Amino acid sequence: MRPFEGRRVLLGVTGGIASYKTAWLARLLAQAGAEVDVVLTKSAREFIGAVTFEALTGRPVHTELIAEGHALDHIKLARGASLMVVAPATADFLSRAAAGRSDDLLSACLLAASAPVLLVPAMNDRMWAHRATQENVAHLRSLGYTVLDPEAGPLASPHEGSGPGRMPEPERILAHVGRMLEAREALAGRRVLVTAGPTREALDPVRFLSNHSSGKMGVAIAEAAWRRGADVTLVAGPLSIVPPPDVRIVHVESTEQMAAAVRAELPNADVLVMAAAPADFRAKKVADGKIKKAQRPDSIALENTDDILATTLDARKKGAVIVGFALETDDVLKHAREKLAAKKLDLIVVNDAREAGAGFGVDTNRVTILSATAEPAELPLLSKHDTADAILDRVQEILNGR
Numbered sequence: 001m002r003p004f005e006g007r008r009v010l011l012g013v014t015g016g017i018a019s020y021k022t023a024w025l026a027r028l029l030a031q032a033g034a035e036v037d038v039v040l041t042k043s044a045r046e047f048i049g050a051v052t053f054e055a056l057t058g059r060p061v062h063t064e065l066i067a068e069g070h071a072l073d074h075i076k077l078a079r080g081a082s083l084m085v086v087a088p089a090t091a092d093f094l095s096r097a098a099a100g101r102s103d104d105l106l107s108a109c110l111l112a113a114s115a116p117v118l119l120v121p122a123m124n125d126r127m128w129a130h131r132a133t134q135e136n137v138a139h140l141r142s143l144g145y146t147v148l149d150p151e152a153g154p155l156a157s158p159h160e161g162s163g164p165g166r167m168p169e170p171e172r173i174l175a176h177v178g179r180m181l182e183a184r185e186a187l188a189g190r191r192v193l194v195t196a197g198p199t200r201e202a203l204d205p206v207r208f209l210s211n212h213s214s215g216k217m218g219v220a221i222a223e224a225a226w227r228r229g230a231d232v233t234l235v236a237g238p239l240s241i242v243p244p245p246d247v248r249i250v251h252v253e254s255t256e257q258m259a260a261a262v263r264a265e266l267p268n269a270d271v272l273v274m275a276a277a278p279a280d281f282r283a284k285k286v287a288d289g290k291i292k293k294a295q296r297p298d299s300i301a302l303e304n305t306d307d308i309l310a311t312t313l314d315a316r317k318k319g320a321v322i323v324g325f326a327l328e329t330d331d332v333l334k335h336a337r338e339k340l341a342a343k344k345l346d347l348i349v350v351n352d353a354r355e356a357g358a359g360f361g362v363d364t365n366r367v368t369i370l371s372a373t374a375e376p377a378e379l380p381l382l383s384k385h386d387t388a389d390a391i392l393d394r395v396q397e398i399l400n401g402r
């Protein structure tokens with residue numbers, strides 16, 4: 001089933017140049033299974049035509065408050081919508097929305113809507129920074145609307161330069177739509193702590209020991225938990241991918257730093273997913289200066305770093321769900337079961353490092369989920385995003401049972 005099947009999204013478009021990106025958003029929403037009803041303001045029609053949206057959504061586009069004799073379109077459109085999105089929302093629209101105006105179809109729909117509302121402002125950076133706009137945004141947020149902050153970057157016209165004012169990309173808006181549609185029943189209000197990526201252990205000021213972890217799996221879990229409405233903190237080692245824009249990130253370098261960050265966050269976390277691959281060894285002595293080629297030591301004495309899961313047991317919140325990962329090459333399930341018990345986990349997600357398409361660096365994963373209580377669940381080869389969702393489904397089941 002497509003993720004937004006059975007949902008109706010009311011998509012308002014106001015008169016900004018970013019409306020060309022809204023056409024793509026309409027397509028993404030329709031592809032995700034949503035019924036998309038588009039409402040264009042008069043000035044939006046100066047920028048983009050109704051036929052574009054009609055073609056992309058397969059549904060009629062609405063423009064007039066009183067259209068050919070039926071005056072109650074706004075009530076019909078607003079009623080039963082699962083979500084209302086306005087993108088782009090101009091400074092003028094924000095001001096009219098903040099004042100509770102209802103003199104055109106879109107503003108009337110906003111007043112009549114009982115569904116959650118997502119407003120996506122886009123405008124010139126000075127208009128965004130103006131106190132009048134900022135006060136309108138603060139007021140709209142106090143009314144319960146979700147208002148995204150525009151992104152910094154080059155604005156539409158070459159004369160405008162760059163600054164905060166750009167509309168976020170349609171994929172990012174889609175992620176927010178997903179979060180708002182999913183959040184109600186899922187992880188809303190829960191605190192989820194995720195670790196991702198490798199850690200680095202210095203040998204000298206320029207060299208380190210590490211591993212091939214990219215952070216993709218942990219980032220996918222953080223994003224999926226955020227979409228389900230959780231308040232997410234990501235403790236990230238040096239990632240090879242761009243971290244998600246909407247979750248709180250604590251950057252760390254060494255295993256010791258990761259352990260300290262986890263310890264600090266853990267007492268508040270309802271869920272911990274340890275998807276990171278912390279370095280297990282470090283040099284007993286880190287050289288103060290760069291080790292010169294001519295001074296190459298024949299060997300480097302190593303010691304173990306702390307095991308983060310095992311050394312933070314006392315910091316766990318009562319009832320928290322704890323998920324570990326295990327990357328194994330031999331006796332995969334046996335070793336994973338031992339880790340499940342030794343690290344007092346609710347779930348352990350097991351990768352066979354020798355299997356193609358699974359493990360470090362790639363976008364897919366084939367995992368088995370072991371739990372302390374249920375039969376092992378072998379998942380098929382899935383994208384890391386789908387793997388993240390499968391893991392969180394099980395986390396939610398456990399959480400709901402406690």
Ligand code: CTP
Pocket residue numbers: 255274275276277278279280305306307308309310323324325326327328339
């Ligand atoms: N882990 C941890 N602290 C470490 C190393 C690993 O908390 N210093 C966590 C990982 O994030 C993962 C789980 O422990 O969730 C298992 O990691 P793995 O590397 O598979 O196991 P190790 O405990 O390092 O054991 P071994 O090296 O014997 O496989």
